[in-house]
Amino acid sequence: MIECMKKRRTIRQYTEQEIPESLLNELLEIASRASNTGNMQLYSVVVTRDKAGKEKLAPAHFNQPMITSAPVVLTFCADANRFVKWAEQRKAQAGFDNLQMFIAATIDAMLFAEAFAEAAEERGLGLCYLGTTAYNADQIIRILSLPKLVVPIVTITLGYPAEPLPAQSERLPIEAIRHTEQYVDYTPASIDAFYKEKEELPVNQEFVRINHKETLAQVFTDLRYTKENNEHFSDVLLNVLKEQGFLK
Amino acid sequence: MIECMKKRRTIRQYTEQEIPESLLNELLEIASRASNTGNMQLYSVVVTRDKAGKEKLAPAHFNQPMITSAPVVLTFCADANRFVKWAEQRKAQAGFDNLQMFIAATIDAMLFAEAFAEAAEERGLGLCYLGTTAYNADQIIRILSLPKLVVPIVTITLGYPAEPLPAQSERLPIEAIRHTEQYVDYTPASIDAFYKEKEELPVNQEFVRINHKETLAQVFTDLRYTKENNEHFSDVLLNVLKEQGFLK
Numbered sequence: 001m002i003e004c005m006k007k008r009r010t011i012r013q014y015t016e017q018e019i020p021e022s023l024l025n026e027l028l029e030i031a032s033r034a035s036n037t038g039n040m041q042l043y044s045v046v047v048t049r050d051k052a053g054k055e056k057l058a059p060a061h062f063n064q065p066m067i068t069s070a071p072v073v074l075t076f077c078a079d080a081n082r083f084v085k086w087a088e089q090r091k092a093q094a095g096f097d098n099l100q101m102f103i104a105a106t107i108d109a110m111l112f113a114e115a116f117a118e119a120a121e122e123r124g125l126g127l128c129y130l131g132t133t134a135y136n137a138d139q140i141i142r143i144l145s146l147p148k149l150v151v152p153i154v155t156i157t158l159g160y161p162a163e164p165l166p167a168q169s170e171r172l173p174i175e176a177i178r179h180t181e182q183y184v185d186y187t188p189a190s191i192d193a194f195y196k197e198k199e200e201l202p203v204n205q206e207f208v209r210i211n212h213k214e215t216l217a218q219v220f221t222d223l224r225y226t227k228e229n230n231e232h233f234s235d236v237l238l239n240v241l242k243e244q245g246f247l248k
Numbered sequence: 249m250i251e252c253m254k255k256r257r258t259i260r261q262y263t264e265q266e267i268p269e270s271l272l273n274e275l276l277e278i279a280s281r282a283s284n285t286g287n288m289q290l291y292s293v294v295v296t297r298d299k300a301g302k303e304k305l306a307p308a309h310f311n312q313p314m315i316t317s318a319p320v321v322l323t324f325c326a327d328a329n330r331f332v333k334w335a336e337q338r339k340a341q342a343g344f345d346n347l348q349m350f351i352a353a354t355i356d357a358m359l360f361a362e363a364f365a366e367a368a369e370e371r372g373l374g375l376c377y378l379g380t381t382a383y384n385a386d387q388i389i390r391i392l393s394l395p396k397l398v399v400p401i402v403t404i405t406l407g408y409p410a411e412p413l414p415a416q417s418e419r420l421p422i423e424a425i426r427h428t429e430q431y432v433d434y435t436p437a438s439i440d441a442f443y444k445e446k447e448e449l450p451v452n453q454e455f456v457r458i459n460h461k462e463t464l465a466q467v468f469t470d471l472r473y474t475k476e477n478n479e480h481f482s483d484v485l486l487n488v489l490k491e492q493g494f495l496k
Contacts, residue, residue, distance in 0.1 A: 001249025001250075001252070002278060002367055002370055002371070005367060006281060025422055028425065030253050032420070032422060033254060033416075035365070035376075038472055039417050039419075040468065044425055044427060045425060046427045047427070049429070085434045085439055087468070089465075090463035090466065091465075094468075094473075094475070095475020096478065099485055099486060100382065100383065100479075100481045100482040101473075103382050103401075104382070106354060106358075110355055110358035111358060111361075114358065114359045114362035117282075117283070119250055123250070129283040131355065144430060144431050153351075153355065154355055171287075171289065172289055174276050177291065178276055180297075181295070181301050182393045183392050183395065185395050186329070186333045188337055191334050194330075214339060215340060217334055217339075217342075220286065220288065220331075221340040221343070222340070222341075225349075226343065227342070230346050230348050237351065
């Protein structure tokens with residue numbers, strides 16, 4: 001499994017091969033062994049296989065083609081609803097309608113999703129995480145009929161990898177990520193050193209060129225994750241947290 | 249690895265055996281292969297090995313003994329600071345001081361943490377996740393000198409498992425977690441069915457008895473995750489998000 005992890009890459013193109021229900025459920029069951037907050041399992045997953053369902057979800061993910069081309073789409077949700085319904089039915093007063101419990105449920109959903117991803121890849125499946133879920137959470141809530149205290153956090157598109165496999169993408173050196181005993185803030189020199197390899201990669205230099213930018217960082221800030229979009233989708237998310245009952 | 253995942257349990261007691269730096273760095277490097285938002289890697293980890301450092305962290309984790317008894321403590325952080333520093337140094341204007349980017353960074357930190365956990369367990373290590381990190385994020389920020397745009401999300405205590413290993417804790421049946429095509433809300437009957445096994449477990453019945461409660465749910469809502477605490481720590485977290493620059 002360590003070897004599988006070292007070679008891991010995001011898979012955005014899938015073969016026609018279907019994923020049996022038995023395999024999907026086995027993977028979800030394995031994933032449920034992941035740690036979670038107080039064993040409350042504050043998460044749910046919605047599995048989409050129907051073509052019509054995928055087509056409804058696609059616009060919420062900016063029509064990224066993986067949604068409709070993957071045999072299975074999984075929407076992982078922070079979910080305090082099930083726990084609170086249980087509590088109410090058992091003479092218990094749950095005060096879970098707040099930010100801290102939203103974060104706990106988000107943590108639970110992410111550990112579950114990543115354990116699922118690791119198990120799926122170990123079994124030969126390929127997948128792509130979509131971060132668009134939290135951007136258009138309002139639309140996804142409507143499409144999947146998510147009740148109060150449920151917020152979609154991340155989506156995985158899943159299938160058997162089509163050949164040829166994509167190249168593995170680069171990562172920062174581990175010294176850029178790891179701090180020891182204290183967080184040592186980055187200096188101009190350490191930033192230069194840590195980002196050197198990334199900036200010198202031909203694929204990234206090409207990325208700068210075709211987008212007519214001066215630096216790689218500008219591709220991210222001017223095109224992919226603009227301040228304007230980030231702020232707009234933050235407002236959407238704030239409203240979602242209020243609507244779903246996690247924020248007053 | 250799948251077999252390792254199926255058998256997984258949280259390990260809270262560790263042997264004296266140290267974890268070599270080379271192994272720790274290898275595991276962090278493997279974990280960095282996990283998916284992340286736009287390959288921006290919006291996370292960091294602070295490694296604590298020094299006894300004095302663990303003793304400083306312990307109160308923020310309500311003095312749970314794993315903090316001081318584990319050879320290594322890892323604090324996983326949502327981190328937009330490194331990316332923004334890089335952007336500023338490359339004539340790029342990053343608008344990452346908002347809620348959506350905090351969630352993106354939290355997702356990144358959790359995928360990194362869980363991939364780390366899976367790799368560590370595969371190599372024979374045992375670990376415990378501590379959710380107290382987000383509760384007392386303000387204290388941890390001070391102790392670890394975390395700058396703006398960095399928020400600690402979750403902590404892992406890590407070591408070689410001491411014998412005897414604890415029993416594996418129960419999980420809800422996968423049908424309780426999984427929805428198909430649409431979220432089907434829980435009914436009194438489905439809640440009863442999904443929680444039956446958990447409620448009937450001798451260890452959980454004992455838990456109710458020694459806490460002088462009527463139901464298992466009350467143990468959670470009256471003792472472990474009270475409305476009062478949840479709301480208090482939500483206020484702390486809201487302030488942390490403002491202080492760290494993720495919320496206006």
